[in-house]
Amino acid sequence: MNNKLKLLVSLFLISCLMTRSVNAQDFTSLSIEDLGELDVFSGSILDTHIHQKDDLMIALHHTYMQMNQMRSGTNTISTPRVLSEYMVSPIDMKMSMTMLHLMYAYSDNLTMIFATHYMDFSMQHKTRMGMQFTTNSKGMGDSELVLNYLFKQDSDDENRWIMHTALILPTGSIDEKDMTPMGHVQLPYAMQLGTGSYQVKLGVDYTQIKERYIISSQIFVQSPVNDNDAGYQIGEKILANLNYIYSLNDQLSLNFTLGYQWQNDISGTDKRLNPMVVPTAVNNNYGGNTLDAEVGISWLLPKKNKIGIHYQKVLWQNVHGMQLQHDWQVNLSWELTL
Amino acid sequence: MNIKTMSLLIFVSVNCFFSASLNAADDKAFQVKAAYLFQFFRYTDWPDIAKANTIGIVSEQNLNAYFVTIEGKLFNEQEITIHAITSMKDALNCCNMVYFAPNTEEQLQQWSNKLPNGVVTVADESLLNGNLSMIQLNKKGTKLKFIVNAFNTKAKKVDLSSRLLRVATMVNN
Numbered sequence: 001m002n003n004k005l006k007l008l009v010s011l012f013l014i015s016c017l018m019t020r021s022v023n024a025q026d027f028t029s030l031s032i033e034d035l036g037e038l039d040v041f042s043g044s045i046l047d048t049h050i051h052q053k054d055d056l057m058i059a060l061h062h063t064y065m066q067m068n069q070m071r072s073g074t075n076t077i078s079t080p081r082v083l084s085e086y087m088v089s090p091i092d093m094k095m096s097m098t099m100l101h102l103m104y105a106y107s108d109n110l111t112m113i114f115a116t117h118y119m120d121f122s123m124q125h126k127t128r129m130g131m132q133f134t135t136n137s138k139g140m141g142d143s144e145l146v147l148n149y150l151f152k153q154d155s156d157d158e159n160r161w162i163m164h165t166a167l168i169l170p171t172g173s174i175d176e177k178d179m180t181p182m183g184h185v186q187l188p189y190a191m192q193l194g195t196g197s198y199q200v201k202l203g204v205d206y207t208q209i210k211e212r213y214i215i216s217s218q219i220f221v222q223s224p225v226n227d228n229d230a231g232y233q234i235g236e237k238i239l240a241n242l243n244y245i246y247s248l249n250d251q252l253s254l255n256f257t258l259g260y261q262w263q264n265d266i267s268g269t270d271k272r273l274n275p276m277v278v279p280t281a282v283n284n285n286y287g288g289n290t291l292d293a294e295v296g297i298s299w300l301l302p303k304k305n306k307i308g309i310h311y312q313k314v315l316w317q318n319v320h321g322m323q324l325q326h327d328w329q330v331n332l333s334w335e336l337t338l
Numbered sequence: 339m340n341i342k343t344m345s346l347l348i349f350v351s352v353n354c355f356f357s358a359s360l361n362a363a364d365d366k367a368f369q370v371k372a373a374y375l376f377q378f379f380r381y382t383d384w385p386d387i388a389k390a391n392t393i394g395i396v397s398e399q400n401l402n403a404y405f406v407t408i409e410g411k412l413f414n415e416q417e418i419t420i421h422a423i424t425s426m427k428d429a430l431n432c433c434n435m436v437y438f439a440p441n442t443e444e445q446l447q448q449w450s451n452k453l454p455n456g457v458v459t460v461a462d463e464s465l466l467n468g469n470l471s472m473i474q475l476n477k478k479g480t481k482l483k484f485i486v487n488a489f490n491t492k493a494k495k496v497d498l499s500s501r502l503l504r505v506a507t508m509v510n511n
Binding site for chain 2: 025026027028030031032033035036037038039040041042047050052108153157
């Protein structure tokens with residue numbers, strides 16, 4: 001028998017021996033409580049959407065968004081059209097945001113989350129004289145404290161109802177300034193990093209969990225509770241989402257989301273802004289309705305790491321006044337559960 | 339040796355290796371289930387504790403290797419014995435606790451109501467009709483927990499200790 005064949009036969013025998021032996025590990029010394037804390041199953045990507053007592057999760061989400069056409073109501077409008085009413089027109093806006101989430105499951109029913117983000121805005125403008133300039137702002141945005149409470153689930157854990165309550169803290173600046181042809185000026189509302197107001201967000205989530213897929217729907221209402229130091233507050237918001245996550249196998253899932261948002265315009269005005277100059281300085285040029293769709297893929301890596309990439313596209317929008325329309329955004333995410 | 343034979347040997351070896359990995363995962367699950375059965379036995383308020391010493395296993399496959407860890411364990415100074423149940427007649431007379439392993443929905447459906455009062459029934463988490471049992475193992479993410487179907491325990495005059503009820507993820511009344 002040649003050496004290669006001997007090696008192969010040995011490998012074959014060893015692997016089959018491994019198949020035949022049962023490693024009889026004794027867990028009977030563990031308490032009934034401790035048995036419930038053991039990781040018994042390998043876990044699938046769908047399991048990462050369900051948090052259990054003492055789970056600690058860290059997540060980083062990076063979003064890149066581009067807005068590149070002015071719009072009024074449901075119609076796009078040209079730059080000359082905007083310049084017929086204002087001295088300056090926005091041409092496009094790029095936004096990059098990195099969000100940090102820290103989540104702790106106090107119990108199987110109660111999860112606490114802290115989220116904050118770092119934002120980087122860049123808006124290009126054109127003046128009536130034909131000159132172009134760009135304004136920038138970057139820094140920490142507002143932060144969020146969230147409590148998610150699983151208040152109802154059926155006996156086989158397939159249907160779950162979760163209540164969301166969140167307090168949004170005004171940790172982002174509302175005093176960002178930059179150089180423009182008019183000098184070093186206060187930037188308009190859209191270029192500010194925060195809202196300056198405390199906000200409350202309430203919501204309900206219904207999730208149905210099956211072996212190969214998860215369907216969930218959420219509705220949220222978000223509202224500021226005070227005017228900020230500049231004398232204005234951003235508009236209330238209603239958000240509704242429908243999600244479908246399909247597990248291709250234990251490691252890979254495809255995600256589909258349909259989202260609707262309604263937002264009121266800004267109430268009050270920032271006296272540091274001149275509403276005659278640029279539409280982004282006018283409080284009524286904010287808010288509206290949007291319908292968007294998102295597709296993505298998530299991948300569960302070893303050691304409970306998960307990465308994902310999602311692409312979101314606006315399907316329909318009806319904006320208040322004149323504003324840059326939302327177009328598309330890409331989200332990259334990484335999560336680690338400890 | 340020709341290429342076909344070598345390919346076949348390699349294919350079988352790789353399959354054996356990966357089967358071993360999958361079996362290792364099953365091993366742990368059954369070993370934890372065995373430990374759970376022992377704890378359920380400990381935390382049941384048996385009407386005649388002197389006669390409480392047998393756990394029956396209803397299973398299509400031979401699971402004896404996993405339950406060796408609880409066979410011979412002492413409960414109230416008596417050794418627990420494990421009994422493989424192969425028929426309803428067996429189930430009706432043998433045991434204080436009966437565990438319905440994977441792929442035994444039919445037996446659970448047909449036998450659970452017919453077992454004598456005082457016999458504790460435990461269903462594997464994979465059984466679709468596990469709610470017919472008194473204690474239903476329940477997969478939650480990567481962990482194995484359990485649900486108590488209290489309406490079944492009351493119907494069959496079984497008393498489970500408050501500690502067990504506290505640890506259950508759900509008690510269905």
